[in-house]
Amino acid sequence: MQIIKNFSKEYSLFLAIFVYVGIGYFEHTLSATTLGNLLGLGILFVAIIYSAMAVAHHAEMLAEKFGEPYGTLILTMSAVIVEIVIIVIMMIHAGSPVMARDTIYSAIMLDINGLLGIAAIIGGLKYGEQPYNVDSSNSYLSMLLVAIGIAMVLPHFINPVHHDMFMLFIVVMFLLLYVVFTRIQLTSHKYFFEHHIKDEICDEFDAACMAKDTHINAWYHAFILVASIVIIGVLAEILSLFMENTLRIFELPVAIGAVGVAVISAAPELITAVRAAVDNRMQTVINIALGASLATILLTIPAVILVSHTMGMALNLSLTPIQMVMLGLTLLVSIVNFNDGETNVLEGFLHFILFVVFVFLLFV
Numbered sequence: 456m457q458i459i460k461n462f463s464k465e466y467s468l469f470l471a472i473f474v475y476v477g478i479g480y481f482e483h484t485l486s487a488t489t490l491g492n493l494l495g496l497g498i499l500f501v502a503i504i505y506s507a508m509a510v511a512h513h514a515e516m517l518a519e520k521f522g523e524p525y526g527t528l529i530l531t532m533s534a535v536i537v538e539i540v541i542i543v544i545m546m547i548h549a550g551s552p553v554m555a556r557d558t559i560y561s562a563i564m565l566d567i568n569g570l571l572g573i574a575a576i577i578g579g580l581k582y583g584e585q586p587y588n589v590d591s592s593n594s595y596l597s598m599l600l601v602a603i604g605i606a607m608v609l610p611h612f613i614n615p616v617h618h619d620m621f622m623l624f625i626v627v628m629f630l631l632l633y634v635v636f637t638r639i640q641l642t643s644h645k646y647f648f649e650h651h652i653k654d655e656i657c658d659e660f661d662a663a664c665m666a667k668d669t670h671i672n673a674w675y676h677a678f679i680l681v682a683s684i685v686i687i688g689v690l691a692e693i694l695s696l697f698m699e700n701t702l703r704i705f706e707l708p709v710a711i712g713a714v715g716v717a718v719i720s721a722a723p724e725l726i727t728a729v730r731a732a733v734d735n736r737m738q739t740v741i742n743i744a745l746g747a748s749l750a751t752i753l754l755t756i757p758a759v760i761l762v763s764h765t766m767g768m769a770l771n772l773s774l775t776p777i778q779m780v781m782l783g784l785t786l787l788v789s790i791v792n793f794n795d796g797e798t799n800v801l802e803g804f805l806h807f808i809l810f811v812v813f814v815f816l817l818f819v
Contacts, residue, residue, distance in 0.1 A: 458675055465679060467509040469651075471686040474502040478693055486696060489704050500715070502720050503690050506683050507537065511723030513680040520671040528640070530727055531694050531747040533680060536604025538562060538720035538751065540688035541695075541760045545716060546759065548695040552769035553757040556607070557713035560778050562755075563603075563723045563748045563814075565714075567785055568810035572745035578732035578740070584797040585737035590647040592793035595745035598636060600786060602629065602752040607782075610773045622764065622772075626757040634754040650738035687719070710817055721747070737798055745789075756793040777816060785809055 478485070478495055485491035514530040522531075542558050547549075578585045606625055613621050640648055697713050724743050731739035756772065763770035774782065788809065792802040 456670070458546045465509065467505045468679065468682060468686065469685075471502050471506045471690060471815070473687055474498060475693070482693060482696070484731075486700055492700045494811075496694070496701050499690055499694040499697060500719075501720050503687050503694065506674050506687050506690070507719060507722035508536070508726060509683045510680055510687075511726045513676040513683070514723060515727055516671055516676040516785060517673060517680070520673050525641070528637070528742075528746070529680075530724060530743060533684060533749055534720050534724050535686050535750045535754050536684055537723075538716065539686070541550045541691040541716045541719060542755065543699075543762050544691050544758060545712065546762065546768060547766070548699055548739075550768070551709050552712060552771040554709060554791065555755070555770060555816075556639065556774070557710045558716045559607075559751055559755055559772075560711070560774065560782065561611070561714045561717035561719060562751045563599075564781065564785065564810060564813045565717050565725065566744045566751070567789060568806040568813065570721060570725050571740060572746070572749075572803045572806030572810055573725075573799040573807075574740045575604040576733035576800055576807060577729060578735065578737060579798065579800030579803055580609050580732065582735050584799050585732070586650060586797050587741045588647060588650040589646075589794065589796040591650075591738065591741055592745060592789075594636075594639075594644075594647055594751055596786065596789055596793065598632070598749050599745070601751065601784075602632065602749065603782060606756050607772050607774045608779065609699050619764070622760045622770070626760050629757050631755045633750075636749070636753075640698045643674065646744055648738070654716075708817070714817065740768075742791070760808075763797070781809070781813055781816070784785045 478499060482495070485495040500703070510533050511530070514533050517529050518525070540554050545558075546554050605628065610618070610621065686768070698715060701707075702709065702712055724747050728740045728743050731737070731743070759770060762768070785806075788805055792798070792805065
């Protein structure tokens with residue numbers, strides 16, 4: 456059968472299972488030495504990234520099956536689920552109250568400045584200027600400003616006595632925001648998040664054009680996508696041990712681990728965004744980069760608040776002064792750049808510079 460033949464080519468899934476069994480068996484031996492920790496960390500990181508690439512592939516297949524904005528919504532939701540799973544596991548093992556905050560901050564910087572910057576540079580070098588629907592960027596950025604302000608800036612000014620109540624209030628507000636925004640994105644204002652080049656619009660009477668997605672088995676790709684997310688979560692459980700040991704051995708800040716989590720969760724998005732930029736589909740890049748950042752805020756924050764509240768763990772979502780400045784610059788530059796419906800090399804380079812500064816500040 457075709458399904459069995461396709462399943463036999465899911466090398467990332469087989470590799471992940473093999474790594475889980477192998478590393479799990481030698482876990483205690485490897486974690487006892489510096490070299491063993493580095494080896495275990497490297498193997499697990501590669502296996503998780505490879506699995507993340509599988510997530511990207513199957514999400515792309517579903518995107519081709521269902522079209523935009525459903526495709527990028529599936530991709531960003533997949534990445535956010537991976538992120539939530541890993542953050543929760545890291546929070547439980549590391550016990551750091553700022554792990555979630557640093558990971559969310561890193562994910563936003565990686566998505567908007569790293570992913571979007573690189574994609575805009577690549578697309579700009581190839582096409583000069585790449586068009587997109589400006590309504591989408593305006594919608595995303597306004598939501599990001601509100602969400603970041605409420606969850607990560609406002610806590611600085613809330614009386615500590617009311618902090619727990621405010622956190623639970625954020626959970627309700629953010630879930631409401633996400634439901635409303637998703638409804639707008641998929642129904643009433645779906646056209647905000649679409650951009651068609653005239654030559655690429657299908658004629659409804661063109662059978663060849665309309666039939667291009669019929670060969671894609673949505674159930675198969677959805678199943679493998681979910682399986683890949685599950686195996687990433689399982690591997691992350693072991694990864695947390697090696698990452699915690701490595702950070703302690705080399706006396707590195709927890710923020711480095713947070714960046715590692717952000718890289719893992721953003722890997723599928725980065726791969727898809729670069730491919731979209733090369734294919735002159737900047738709307739897909741915008742939906743992925745800004746949509747992933749928004750989903751990270753609106754879904755990850757409620758998840759970590761509920762987990763920390765249930766398990767009695769300390770949680771600090773308030774941004775540091777440096778983080779506030781970097782996020783402020785990122786959003787300000789985004790508002791200026793994404794107001795004309797076209798991206799170019801300069802805009803991409805500005806965001807990439809901010810990403811380089813972000814990486815530099817990790818070690819200062």
